Amino acid sequence: MQDLATLFVRAMFVENMPLTFFLGLCTFLALSRRLESAIGLGLAMIGVMGITVPLNQLIYTAVLAPGAWSWAGLPEIDLSYLNLIAFIGLIAGTVQMLEMLLERFAPSVHASLGVFLPLLTVQCAILGGSLFMVERRYDTVEALVFGLGSGAGFAIAVAMLAAVRTRLAYADLPAGLRGLGITFLLAGMMSLGFASFSQMGAP
């Protein structure tokens, strides 16, 4: 239990997806203009990552991992090179299903998230979460905790960035720095701040 809590905090702060691994930066920068859309994106990330990382872990161990087919008398089959296609297929399916479910049962949530949901298919942080899960050999429960933690970390980071950017709307910036430039600087400073969490994570 202790380990799982540590893993959650670690995935959320120390290994924050956008700020220390640079994953999911496209949506991180593009959708942080307004606080409401940033929060919507964050919630969608928590949901999608919490679902896809453990499901991909199940698929990986049951079908793709080396030796997964030994029950069928084929222990030498190693399909792990197919993991990209399998993972991205599952992510695309999950996003599509989530969109249909939300549309049917929670139309107001769907209306506020509508545009961003399909975009999550090509979100590097989501695929990255699944790939890290394989690299670090998490089991299913760990994968669930890791997915939820990373999603929550992304949500916090994007909401904070959006809050800062809203304030900056009235700042008098040099022309070349407006928009993208200043956002990078902000993200860099937030990344410096998050770097201090790694001291906490150190044993």
Added chain:
Amino acid sequence: MPPRPSLLRTFKGPLVEGNPVTVQILGICSALAVTTSLDTAVTMAVSLTVVLVLSAAVVSLIRRHIPNAIRLIVQIAIVASMVIVIDQILQAWFFEISLRLSVFVGLITTNCIVLGRTESFARQNPPLPAMIDALGNGLGYSAVLIVIGAIRELFGAGTLFGLTVLPLAEEGGWFTPLNLMRLAPSAFFLLAGLVWALRSVLPDQAEPPETIPPDVPEGR
């Protein structure tokens, strides 16, 4: 149907003026993560350009046969197969570098540049212009990656491609490495500086201010 821009324009456009990283805000994730040293940056740049050109060619060849409703999944499947091939090649011949790139080769699949170009250009154009456009975008991305990778390696470790350029103080030279350059935040700062520099040279790329100050003396 509007006349197609010439092949040279298609190629030159995305190099600086419409650079995928600094103007279109595409594919930033990998541009920052792999630039701690020049050789990983170059490997990543070459892999991405190859994947981009090949998938643009394939998507463009079968563009009349892809049903509109499932085109995203078809394109992603094509891109993912290309990435798997590149990943296997890297693991076979450049194992050291592939270990350091870790998951980032796999993440070319979700690199927005690849899907962005296949979706917006290759899907409507014949193979040759599609490949030229992909090559231009790939090289524009590579230029940014190589510039940032070179700065970070030069000032973070005093080396380029692992060869000593600035002799380090601890080995009898004069240069004290900047540890910040090896950490994540420096990539953001460098890219911000690069964007600022580019937009000072090409002022028409600057974004309009989000609010216009009221026309009173206190507003200025």
